[in-house]
Amino acid sequence: MRAEEVGLSRREYEKIVELMKRPPNDLELGLFGALWSEHCSYKSTKALLAGLPHSGADVVQGPGENAGVVRLSDDVEVAFKVESHNHPSSVEPVQGAATGVGGILRDIIAMGARPVALADMLRFGTDEASQRLRAGVVRGIGLYANAIGIPTVTGDIGFADTYRSNPLVNVLAVGIRAPNHRINASTACPQHYLVLLGQRTGRDGIHGASLLASRDFTHSSEDLRPTVQVGDPFLGKLLMEATLEAVLGGFVAALQDLGAAGLTSAVAELCHSSGVGADLWLDRVPLRQQGLSAYEIMLSETQERMLMAVGAEHLDAVIQICKRWDIPATVIGQATASDDLRLLQDGVEVGCVKPRWLVADAPRRSVARAWWDGLDQSGAHRRVDPPMFSSELLLKVLGHPDVRDRASVYSQYDSMIQTNTVYGPEHEVSVLRVKQQAAGLALAVCGSGRWAALDPYAGASAVVLLALARIAAQGGEPLGLTDGVNAGNPDNQASYEATAALVRGLADAARACQVPITGGNVSLHNETDSQAIWPTLMIGALGRHPHPLRPVGEALPEAGAQLFLINPAPPDWGGSVAAELVSELCTYPHPSLQKAHHVLTTMQHWARREHPGSVRTIGVGGLAATLVRFLAVSRPELGIDIQIAEPGADKTGRFYNEAPLQWVVVVASDQVLALQEYWDRAHIAIVPLGVVTDDATLTVDKRYRWTRSDLLGVWRRS
Amino acid sequence: MPQFEAVVTIELKPDILDPAGEATGHVLQQLGYPLEQLRIGRHITLTVQAADVAQAERLVGEMAQNLLANPVMETYQVQVKAG
Amino acid sequence: MKIGVVTFPGSNCDADTLEALSVIGVPVRHLFHEERDLDDLDAVILPGGFSYGDYLRSGALAAKAPVMRSLWVAVQTRQLPVLGICNGFQILTEAGLLPGSLRANAHGEFRCAWQTVRVTAASALFPGLSAGELLRLPIAHGEGAYYVASGELGQLFGDHEAWLQYVDDQGMLSVWANPNGSVANIAGVMRGSVAALMPHPERAMMAELGSTDGRRLLQAWVDGVRGRTFHAS
Structure with a gap:
């Protein structure tokens, strides 16, 4: 047997002979081939991942074991980790996804923890074949998760041509154990x-x-x-x-x-x-x-x-x-x-x-320090100015598969078994009680998609901020992050640099927010015939929920309540769904990490108050999608009437901007003063948006109107 | 055009694990049957229009390859009864 | 009084069911599929899950477990009350303790959702529930389409054996309210001392998790068992 047959290079073979002081027999060569594969050894990325922050007051087990573990309370520790099953799912979607679920559950069990939750993070192409693949993957996840009896409580799904030959199937599992059963x-x-x-x-x-996931697909x-x-x-x-x-x-x-x-x-x-x-x-x-x-x-x-x-x-x-x-x-x-x-x-x-x-x-690929330090940007910068505000674009954005209601996926998963699910997959963050404990779990997952397409650094850091913003919106205290890095062939220099920028963005954002990364997964070689996917970071954020049986609301309270935009970003629509629909893919805005920790803790403390109102985090689809999601879960007679201060094209930019760390908060009118004072005191901008109405309509600037049923009809069409 | 009845028998490839077969066989063994092995497949009957047996076989074979069987994991056999 | 909850290999709602009974405050015994002695039990619950992976047909392999033989005898000889939930329903039809069978959902997919169901008639097995009462309960199944040969349907309704039906939020029977293609929107069936339903009452025990209607249903069933035990002793 030759080294190439087990995926090893000549240089690696020579290293084996040097270690063993003799040539390996076929069996031994096979062992090296498997464990020195990219998939098992992380030989291309280990040095990159060394730059991630791992320590924190609540970290019990950092990277290196089967899963990371954090402390929820004196009595409960939480193991959690994300895992990819991209290549097997591409070959056989049902079984590939099913075995991915089984695999990540065994990682959690191997820490002595009983699994309590699953989440799926998926990316597919946009053609017919990709739709069949999606159906198979969703079926496979349900097949395993439903039968073994672990609830799938949240998830993230996205579509783009770039994933046509290389779909992404990342699955995250959470488990709990008592400290004396470590x-x-x-x-x-x-x-x-x-x-x-x-x-x-x-x-x-x-x-x-080892071999399948360590090579590109070719025809x-x-x-x-x-x-x-x-x-x-x-x-x-x-x-x-x-x-x-x-x-x-x-x-x-x-x-x-x-x-x-x-x-x-x-x-x-x-x-x-x-x-x-x-x-x-x-x-x-x-x-x-x-x-x-x-x-x-x-x-x-x-x-x-x-x-x-x-x-x-x-x-x-x-x-x-x-x-x-x-x-x-x-x-x-x-x-x-x-x-x-x-x-x-x-x-x-x-x-x-x-x-x-x-x-x-x-043998591992090393990283030059100076090169790593300089990696805060990458890729081409392409800016496209938004068009003047119009009423047609909103329906297109709502109908985009990345924005649309995910119910056709998650209703195939048992999300309620084990009777801990307070907020399930219909919410933007999952809230779970932990029996016999005052504190519960908040779990948010999201992935970068087009945000990282042109600037992986910006996209990766934004995804970290978005996940943490959702935890903060529940008053959750972040305990840790798990990362799923998905990228192309590391031997292709452009793919490697994109991967490095992605990891650098992850590292900087996690460090800025002071949240440890306790474990994760890297899947490279998501490349077919030299076409790599967009480098894609999937993030799972785990938080300690202060009162899981009383989660912060996500619905409009009643007519007359007032809406506010917290921490508005500049009205740049780069990297948004809207921009892609109207013109072309353009560069996602570079998020500012400086104030991130302060903004997150300020929201976390607001949301822990007795009457925080309803809170939603702005993400894919921007402010526009957030307002429609409010309507979707509220009483059918309620509507929203907002004014956007920005004039002209910036109005469009404001409505569809997808920058992280922005929230919409809705409070009763007698809470308005307290809300404004609180954010003013923290020196974080708060902008009045408008009021909740009883006309079942979304109105912008008294001029653009959509009925609730038209909006939800488009949003829910699967 | 004449009609032909066809049967497609689909089985998992020999190396592929058959969890349903394993569990079912295990229960039969527990009930005391001297069972060696059990694997579960599928049996699909179709009626197709074709000019002759050869064309019917070709058509049904295509259907099996394209949809009825999963060529990644399964093998199939086509039998066409003369109309 | 003591209620048994059976764990088959692959049961996965056993822990939730045991916990629900402890909330109601009933003594329970957790038993394994291989046990044969049910003499100390006043009633038995077959909980939900995927016994034997739902392989072959859901419920078919579990119906052959040793505990089911004893259960069959106890139902015939001393009218032991039995409640089957979801997979438990499937096992009871496969064991011949309830009429009909459960087939794959008509839309071909597993479905997890909140669902309103209506009690068709008052019964001695659920003394707290009255005819027409609406309950909001979770469903979570891939094979929940109830089926009986058309000739048997009249008897099921005539004898009030079809005791639970899928309805819309207003309580109206319609094809739109049917989540799985069940014949006549049937969500639950009873015969003699054996009752079963596809929805999961054990998941609807507290308002914070969506509903307390499951607690009402289980409490009614436990009251029925208790009344029987009282009269018998």
Whole structure:
């Protein structure tokens, strides 16, 4: 077997020979090929990601483990992370998306946490085939999430031609655990048995994630595609229950899920984090099909499997629990005091490598400090002035698939199971109670789409600000962020620089807002025939909600209430849906990070008050879409009458501007003075917009009028 | 044009996991049946208009390839009964 | 009095159902699909979920579990009250304890939403609920289209066995209010001591989560069980 066949370069092969002091055999070469792949090693981006802020008062577990963990209270810790399944979903949308859900749930379970919520962040093309792909992906997410019984509580979806050959399927999961049930992969000791739980191993996706997700698609790459992995939420549910029961019983020393690169990755990660070696008895691995080679056993990506390190005294207890849940559990090896991972088949050593080589020693692309420091802008700058205000544009914006009501997607997901969902997917931020706790969770997800198309730095930082603005609108205290970086081929210099600018924007915004990034995912090679996607950052923001059973309202209270725009940005419509519809893609406004932390905490404290009124955050679709969303959830007789101060083309800019850190607040007239004083005192601009009416109409400047039913008819058409 | 009845039998490729088959087989084993393996497929019957058997086979084969089966995961067989 | 809640492999609303019963304040026993002894129980709930992954047909594999044999005997010999919710409904039809069957939603998709349902008639199984009463409850299912052969439909309504129907917010029966293609908008069926419904009452236990109508429904059923137990002892 040659290095190229497992995706390694000549230089990487030479490094392997240097480490091993001999040429690897085929099996060993396969292990390196999988773990040194872009997907597993992050070889192109590790140095970039080193620039992200990771620490914070509430961080229990930062990046490096299966998921980040933050502290909600003295009794509850929250694990959360985003994961991509772009390439598998492109090949087989239903199973690709389903196994993506299964995979991220096992990451959460591997931290000893019980999953309580899921969110999906999706990007598709605009042609017919992409619509079929979307239907399949949504079906796949529901197929797994609904059956395993984890509510999908929020999400984000966007469409653009750039995603036609490379759809994005990012899924985020949240789980909770008690501090005394902390577990991860780093606490295995010599002599511990290695127990493999779950599905019997088959020829599923040999080299699936490692090779498939580490190469571009070309029209001739069909035959590279490995056997599709099929998700089994039923077995996933049993595996989840058995694993958590064993963890709660105190029977598990260390825990690692099997994902990309299967057993190889799981064993190597567990050994490396724990500082142990291991003997692996491959002939004991339960198989679904006869005749699997050692190579296939080590690299199979069969789903629904977990690896546990278990002390001899607890082995029986673990086996009994698995028996009760009717899932196979087999001792397949033992941790050792050496630093070797020895692979044995029927007593014969068929391979031997050091876990460190596989996990930590892949050659990495380095980053020049000066280049990184200068990366605050990238791409072409294209400005287009908006046209004069007109009444036709609003209906076009509302009908745009990125702005439209998402109900046709989320009604296919069970969002209420577990009975914690106070605000589900029909809201712009999800609010969950945590049983027996005063504090709850606020979860906001969003992705960059066209914001980052021309200026990835600006788009990425804006997405961070938008997610945090939604948490602040609920009075939530931000606990952490998880990032999904999706970009093109890192060997293509333009794609690499775009990725770097995206990561730099993420880093700067998170640092400016003083919120740690506790973990995330990078998916590169979203490129087909040298056409890369727009670099796309998906963000999940998790906050501590002060009173989850009384969330801040998102509806209009009653006629006579007054609307205000908080922290208005300059009326620049760059990067907006409206601009794309009218003229062309133009550059998103560069967000100012200087005041971001102050603005966010000011909103957070306002929203925590007894009577904050109703609050909505401006995002994709701008002020226009925000006003219509108010109407959608309010009593049918209510309307909105606003005046926009800006004249001429700036009126259009104000109405459709998508800059982050802007909110619309609606308060009863006796609260107006308190609201204005509060924001004046903080030296943050607050602009009166208008009043709530009882004429079921949206009116702008007394001149432009749309009935509520016309607006919602367009917005809800799926 | 003459009509032909056709049957398309769709099965998962041998290497693809069949969760439904596994679970169903497991329950039958628990009920005491001496079952070795069980895999679940689909059986689709169609009536098509075609000039002859060969054209009917070609048409149904196309339908199977384009829509009825998922070629990424499944194989199919077409049987056409002479009209 | 004690109510059993059964966990089949793949049940996922068992914890929510147990919690709902604890809110109502009823002693419960959580039992596994392999248990055979139901003698200590005054009633049993089959909760929602995807037992055996809904593979083959939803409810079909769970209907063969050991606990279902005992349940069948208890229903025949001592008219044990049984409540099936969602997947529990599917299991009860597959086990032959309720007439009809549940097919894939007519639109072909899983659907999670708030739905208004109407109680068709007062019954001894739900003494707190009166005819015409409207309840707002969540639905969450992919195979909820109730089906019976057309000849049986008359009996279902004649004997008030079709006890719950999907309606619009004003309580009107219409095809628009039917979320899944159920025949005659049927959302719940009862026969003898066995009752079932597709909506999830255990998710509608507090106003902050959308509705307390599920609590009313479960309370009524528990009152019915309690009344029976009282008269029997």
